[in-house]
Amino acid sequence: MKSVLLYVNDDTGLEARLQAALDVTRAINGHLHCLRANPYNPQMAFDGVTGMSVVYDVAKLTREADEKLRASIESRLADEDVPWDYEEANASPARGLARNSALADLLVLSSGSGDKDNVLPLGILGDVLFNTSVPALVQPDSVKKFDAAGIAVVAWNGSFEAGNALRAAVPLLHLATAVHILTVDEEKHHDLPPLAASEYLSRHGITSEVHSMSAKKPSVEAVLLSTVDALKASYMVMGAYGHSRARQFLFGGVTRSLFKDCPIPLIVSH
Template sequence: MKSLLLHVQDDPGMEARLQAALAIARATSGHLSCLHVTPISLYIASDGITGAYMMPNFSKTLDEMEKKMRARIEAHLKTEDVSWDYEHVEGDAAQEIVARSSLADLIVLGRYHHRETRYTPITLIGDVLQSARAPLLVQPQDLMTFDIFGPAVVGWNGSFEAANALRAALPLLQMASAVHIVTVEEPKPLLLPSLAASTYLSRHGVTSELHARPVSGKPVEEAIRETAGVVGAGYIVMGGYGHSRAREFLFGGVTRTLLKECPIPLVMGH
């Protein structure tokens, strides 16, 4: 993965996803593009008469905060032996990330503890995941590294989304010390069984181990997390939002649950 796109924002997960992006850039001799998006609509007020405006003092404060963050990140990057660039734009974060991800191999986003709103991590991740062609790395805020050379788990359900995630994550899986493909047995056969995923990986020089978990009332996401814990996985590869996001919001789902609760990074495709 030679081209990494990192979402820059002053939030609790910034340092964790920066460290994850740097770990991958070092291992792949890749280039790190830092994209800082100011969602200016958050800071625009309206008096109902003259239209929208931003208070001058607040605008100045916001500008100073952004300059300090940029200086801090650039100072860090200058100490690293990786190629990088930094861009700051104003607009909708998801739209700007998607627009600049067309030639990215991986988009690095963060997941941190926060009540859900229009501009919090799980919403941004969902918006980007459903529109971008590049895979996403979703990094937990408490994990200051990405174990690129350790074991990896693939959550497999035979879906189009899972296949996309597997193909997109191939450069990472080729560097993993072991790859474990996890499926939960279902009465109806999968369109693409786990053996097909294993065969695909083998053609690219990746040996994998199959884990078929029985349906025992335990949620799929729990089976994936448990296997990841047992094998000491550094990350999980999975398809995202196989069902509609509205359905997952109302009834729960593997994607939504893992985005909220998984302690290790997720590499996701849609």
């Protein structure tokens, strides 16, 4: 894990994403690639007198905003001790991130925890996770750091997605002071029990502790959140969208709930 891809946009989560991206890039001695994906295209307008014309004013304002954002980010990064570059793409956020993810090891995105614009981050998360094979660091707006040396929690349900997330997180779990594997008894069979996850980590030289939790609270996510709080965890590793994304958005789901309510960063993979 060396290449970190940061989504750059002037929104409420930018500062938290930037700080988390710097922390994780520094921790892994990696490279930070900043991507500003802007879907704007010059619009064509018609009137009955002059005929067709290009709306230059809108293009000018958009360009000025992009230049201001780039100058701000580059000014900040100039004083940091990590290698970085900045790129602009004429694409929607999800499409731009997917296009540029082929050589990335980790994406840094916002969760849906913000008060003002939490619908957009959820949409971007869903699209990116379903259209790439790259794990994502999902950062709450209120948390302006990523403590790679802290306590890590792995939310384990024996699924293919959980396995992908665990494998992707191995470089970070090597840096954690402690690793806890949490499994919640949902009264259903899983092909890969938590002991298998612990044994897998041991082959990578990572010691872990397994916790089997009873689903006595209102939901699986409630059990996970209370345990994360009790363990004073710095971040949680989890698989995302075990069911179809459409079903989870219509009826809820652990993934969507944690994207909105988890108070610590998530390392997720689909």
